[in-house]
Each structure stands twice: as C-alpha cells, then as structure tokens.
Amino acid sequence: MNTIVIKCGGSILAKLSDEFFTSIKELQQKGFQIVIVHGGGPEIETMLNQLQIKSEFVNGLRRTTAEVLEVVEMVLSGKVNKSLVNNLSKMGINAVGLAGTDVNILSAKAIDYEKLGFVGEVTHVNSNFLEGLLRKNYLPVLSPIGIADDFNKYNINADTAAASVAIALNAKHLLFVTDVSGILKDGEVVPYLNTNEVDELIEDGTIYGGMIPKVKAALQALSTGQLHEITIINGKDSLLALDGSLKGTKIVKELEVV
Template sequence: MSGIVVIKCGGSTLEQLSDDFFQSISKLKQEGKHPVLVHGGGPDINQMLEQLSIESEFVDGLRKTTSVVLDTVEMVLCGRVNKQLVKRTQEGEGLAIGLAGCDANLLMVKPVNVEKLGYVGEPIEVNADLIHTLIDQQLIPVIAPIGVDENGTHFNVNADTAAGAIAEALGANELIFVTDVDGILKDGAALATVTEEEVHQFIQNGVIYGGMIPKVRAALHSLKGSLPFVRIVNGKHAVFSAGNGLSGTKIVKQTAPTLS
C-alpha cells in the first residue's frame, strides 16, 4: 500500500498542536494518503509520577521503567493521551481508532537492557497486517508505544523508536517527527538538511544530545528501508496537505550539499 505517512507526535507538543494540524491530518486522507499517528506523552507521565510520588530517571535519553513506573506509563499513554489524540483527530473530521502496541501483538519487542533500563523494549516485529486492515477501513490509527514480548509481558517503548519501526514495517512513504523544536539545531539555528554521516558526527560532538538522540537514531534506522528521508518539524507550525511545505530538518540517505 502506497501513500502511508507515519507521524510521530512528541508528548511535549501535544498541548501545542492546533486545530489546523488535526484538520490537515484529515485532508491527507482526502488526498489519498494514509496517516498513521504514533505518540509519546512524557510531560503527562512526569506529572502523574509526581502526583503518585514515584521516582523516575532517564538513562541515555530513555526512561528507566520499573514495574511501578510501567503501570503509570501505560495508564497515561493508553488512557488519557491516546484518547485525547483520538478525540482531537475526530474533531478535525478524521475517523480515528486508538490502540496500543500491546493490542493484537501490534508491537512485539525484546528488552533493551533489563538491568540498566528495566521494562524498556526494542521493537523486533510489527503487526503490519493489522494496521493495513484499519487503513482499508478508512480509519486513522493512533498508536500508544506500549509493546509486548513473547511471554505477554508489557514494555515501555520510546515513541520515536516505535514510529521508526512502524514506518519501516509498513513501507511508509513518509516519516515525520513532530516535536517542540524547529529541527536539529546547530549554533541556535535549525539545519535544513543533514546526511546520515553528519547525524553520527553531531551525536559524537554533542550537537545532538538528550531526547533528540533516540529520535535521530530511529530516523537513521528507518532509512535502511525504502524511505528516502525523514523530517523533524516543530508542532507549532506543522500542517500536512498538498501545497503546504514543511520546515524543519530533513535527514537524507544521500549526500547533502555542504552545510555552511
């Protein structure tokens, strides 16, 4: 199936997404494209953990997830955040369905590093047939990144990593990371285009750091498939439809022009 657009909405951007953003998701459908939304929910998770007095920490940009933290993450992502996104997508005149990666083994995972990160999973298989079936029914899937292993154990999955795996499995035409910054920043300015090699260099020299690292690594991994490029855009300005060019940073497979 062609025309699939995987859009990952960062948790820090959800409150900032405009009505125009969600209306443009519906317009993609009208233009014959097939949007698939994958979302995070970091700020909402942090707020709930604080309310419940549960300690949480990040290791290499990933949330260390104990069983208690996992219960909270799952409650927030699969409940509050997922259903808010479904509601807003439908207010934008799209017909959406919310689900989690643990539903129907949508997102099969293996532990990343139990000792270091706890219940954090890495995608190893995606039930692409399920997503294609939903798309065939003219539905817009809205996916919370909770994965499941072969034993039925649930895992927290970085939403960027989940989006990359889903895009690769679906053979998506586009993968767009909607975040709260204008793209990959260097000296305070967003870079329009970067290559895979440059991304590796930026990670090494600290230009790319923190939560942006899982994002660009997911982008690089997805470029191993048929995708020619991946975009990172600011949710405040993101509108999807024909004739609306997206700003932000484009990560490309091929060598880009020398950056100034």
C-alpha cells in the same frame, strides 16, 4: 499505499495547534494514509509525582519497574491516547486509539532487564492489522507499549517505535513532530541533511539533548526499508508550507541527491 507515520513527542502534545490537525486532514485528502505514534513523558512524570512513585533515567530511558509500567500504560494508552483521538475526531478524521499490546501490534523484548526493567525494543510489527485499518480509511493512533511472547508488557521509546512501524509499513515518510521547527544551526532551520552530515552535527554539538534520540531513530529507519527521507517538524503550526510541501528538516540517505 502512500503511508506517513507521524510520531508526536510528549513535549508537543499539549501544544499541537488547530493548524496541525487541519494539515493531517489535508494530507489524507492528498491520498496519504496516516499512522500516529505518540509519547507522553511529561504526563507520565506528572502522574508518577502525584502517586509519589520514584523513577530514574538510565542512558536516556526511564527505568521501568512493574509499578512504573502500570502508570506508563495508564497514561499513554488511556489519557494521552484518547485525548489525541478526540482532537482528530473533531476534524472529522476517523481516528482509532490503540495500544501496541492490542493484537500484538508491537511485539517486544526487554533491552536489558537488569538495568532498565520493563523497557523494551520492538521485535515485530503487526503490519497486516494496521494496513487493514488504513485500507478502511481509519487513522490508527498508537501508544508505544509492547508485549512479549510471555505476555509481559514493555515500555518502548516512542521514537524507535515509530521508526519500527514506518519500516514495517514501508512508509513513504516518517515525521518526528516536536516543539521546534527542525534542526537548527546558527539559529536557522537546516532544510536538508544527509546521514553523514547528521553524524557530524552530533559530534560538533549542533544536535544535542532530546534531538539526539530522534535523529538516531531517523538514521536507523533510513538504513532499512523503503524510507527515503525523515522530517523533523514543528507541531505548533501546520505541517505543510504554502506550496503543499512538508516543512521542517528533512534527513535523507547519504547517497541521495537533494
């Protein structure tokens, strides 16, 4: 099964172009099975502010109380998920919206309950269920809410959730869709990087801010499973170049020759 896992960041969701959705359809026509994992940070922030619920970030992760988790789940599994499904459906794509808690798609445990509350990491992915949907030509759209053995729910970073799904499905590609065209150096997109070069660019400040968790999730995913490359790509345009190849910055394993 040729599977592509696509992670759509919260900052790009409102900016996804018609060309983006058209390219999803084109990838399906090329024989790829696609899973989308999405974030929704800006929408969550807006709703928390409207409800006057305070939240804070600890080491880049939103500390999630039970009250905050209720809002996170409502926004991610409700508004954001269904909006994305609707846009895919308009393209004639058989998209189905799911929460990671459904049929234990994302099993999870707390990272550090004392510091972060209900923020979790993935312990297992129900790949059999996802593969069953893919075989029937459905496109799963997954919100990154996980569930533990004690039925507590956890807010999971969408980058790491997508990486976990890609590893579990032995995906051929993992795409991080953002609002930039890839990793930039001196104003130009870097077409290829190996894992060692990524570390160097983090150290020298070329890769900074919100790009760091994306590339770290990329490195984690490349270290296990069958993934050969991960692409950071812009969702404000088509995912595909004129020759049918994926745009953006491709991160490959250290020993692979590009």
